[in-house]
Amino acid sequence: MQIPKILLSLLVLSLLFTVPQVFARGGKVKDPNGVAPDRYIYYPGSEELGKDEIRLIALGTGMPAARRSQAATCWLVELGNGDKFLFDLGTGANANMAALMIPFDFLTKVFLSHLHTDHWGDLPGLWAGGWTAGRTVSLEIYGPSGAREDMGTKYAVEHFLKAYNWDNMTRLANLPSQPGKINVHEFDYKGENQVIYDENGVTIKTWPAIHAGDGSVSMALYWKGMKVVIGGDTKPNTWYIKYAKDADIAIHEAFLTPEQLVTMYGQSPQSALGVGTIVHTPPQAFGKIMSTIKPKHAIAYHFLNESDTRDQMFEYIRETYDGPLTLAEDNLVWNITKDNIKVRKIVSDDEAWSVPGPNKPQRPDHTVPDQLSKEMHAGQWDISEVTADMIKEFKKKYKMK
Numbered sequence: 001m002q003i004p005k006i007l008l009s010l011l012v013l014s015l016l017f018t019v020p021q022v023f024a025r026g027g028k029v030k031d032p033n034g035v036a037p038d039r040y041i042y043y044p045g046s047e048e049l050g051k052d053e054i055r056l057i058a059l060g061t062g063m064p065a066a067r068r069s070q071a072a073t074c075w076l077v078e079l080g081n082g083d084k085f086l087f088d089l090g091t092g093a094n095a096n097m098a099a100l101m102i103p104f105d106f107l108t109k110v111f112l113s114h115l116h117t118d119h120w121g122d123l124p125g126l127w128a129g130g131w132t133a134g135r136t137v138s139l140e141i142y143g144p145s146g147a148r149e150d151m152g153t154k155y156a157v158e159h160f161l162k163a164y165n166w167d168n169m170t171r172l173a174n175l176p177s178q179p180g181k182i183n184v185h186e187f188d189y190k191g192e193n194q195v196i197y198d199e200n201g202v203t204i205k206t207w208p209a210i211h212a213g214d215g216s217v218s219m220a221l222y223w224k225g226m227k228v229v230i231g232g233d234t235k236p237n238t239w240y241i242k243y244a245k246d247a248d249i250a251i252h253e254a255f256l257t258p259e260q261l262v263t264m265y266g267q268s269p270q271s272a273l274g275v276g277t278i279v280h281t282p283p284q285a286f287g288k289i290m291s292t293i294k295p296k297h298a299i300a301y302h303f304l305n306e307s308d309t310r311d312q313m314f315e316y317i318r319e320t321y322d323g324p325l326t327l328a329e330d331n332l333v334w335n336i337t338k339d340n341i342k343v344r345k346i347v348s349d350d351e352a353w354s355v356p357g358p359n360k361p362q363r364p365d366h367t368v369p370d371q372l373s374k375e376m377h378a379g380q381w382d383i384s385e386v387t388a389d390m391i392k393e394f395k396k397k398y399k400m401k
């Protein structure tokens with residue numbers, strides 16, 4: 001069959017008009033030493049947020065068995081008013097967080113969707129890591145209650161501190177005490193569209209999620225007429241359909257398929273079917289949810305996102321949803337305004353150091369005594385002759401007695 005000439009020229013014309021846009025994505029470079037006006041990359045700390053702009057960063061998007069390319073669930077939401085919120089704090093996420101080089105004093109509000117380790121397993125790192133690296137204030141943890149007292153966030157954090165008692169006591173003996181404190185704000189997991197946070201023009205609401213047990217929630221952040229929904233872990237449920245509507249960004253899990261759980265994650269077919277379809281949301285169901293609530297942009301997470309899986313996940317989701325979509329991976333950033341949502345990759349330093357914030361580092365206040373006994377001190381080998389000069393110089397520099 002011959003293609004009519006008019007169609008052919010229309011095709012050539014359309015190519016002429018689309019190709020330059022593709023090349024323009026990185027900005028046109030006009031001379032060999034020129035600087036591109038635009039790059040589709042985000043370099044942390046290099047851009048000021050607009051006063052009506054939200055920056056959402058994926059610090060973890062994968063599974064409980066974290067891997068180098070994908071930590072477990074963690075989202076950072078930064079607002080143009082300076083507020084920052086962590087939603088979940090899954091295993092491995094701290095390394096991605098560190099690469100953003102945000103002072104720990106700005107990373108103190110943590111909202112937990114539920115208490116699986118892939119959603120709060122990096123609390124030890126943020127707690128002790130931030131404490132040793134210049135944080136001056138306590139952590140504030142918001143999390144759901146459970147069906148019983150021992151299944152709630154308050155119990156979990158209290159016993160977390162008990163489990164890490166050795167860590168806590170030995171740091172309290174040598175560091176300022178305030179940054180080691182954790183304040184827990186437990187809320188009712190059954191609350192429907194309940195406000196759990198309302199400060200500085202930011203409202204955060206929760207509703208129940210249906211997951212492996214009672215005490216899992218989804219959350220939505222509202223600010224300046226925009227709405228970011230963080231689904232947590234859940235199977236499809238009516239609350240999400242009702243309360244995630246009109247979201248600018250709707251994050252929801254799209255779990256590994258039962259087949260992938262067997263072949264890539266080492267589960268038995270019996271476990272895989274239950275985990276993949278009863279405790280979590282399969283990709284086709286994710287698509288159905290999104291085509292029902294119609295967010296401006298949908299984000300699918302909680303699967304191993306790589307060349308082996310991506311096409312299949314995408315195909316399954318596209319069976320039921322054809323709207324704007326990101327298959328989440330770690331170190332992606334979404335810039336959100338009322339009119340636009342832009343997705344880019346983050347390029348950051350693997351060897352990033354923690355950076356100081358505006359507050360002065362605090363002195364140790366010795367709220368607990370020295371945790372070394374006389375017997376241990378007695379075994380000390382005196383090396384003062386090799387360190388004396390260094391200590392003297394240090395004291396002189398910082399005017400210490």
Ligand SMILES: [Zn+2]
Binds near residue numbers: 233
């Ligand atoms: Zn879970």
Ligand SMILES: [Zn+2]
Binds near residue numbers: 073118119233
């Ligand atoms: Zn999970």
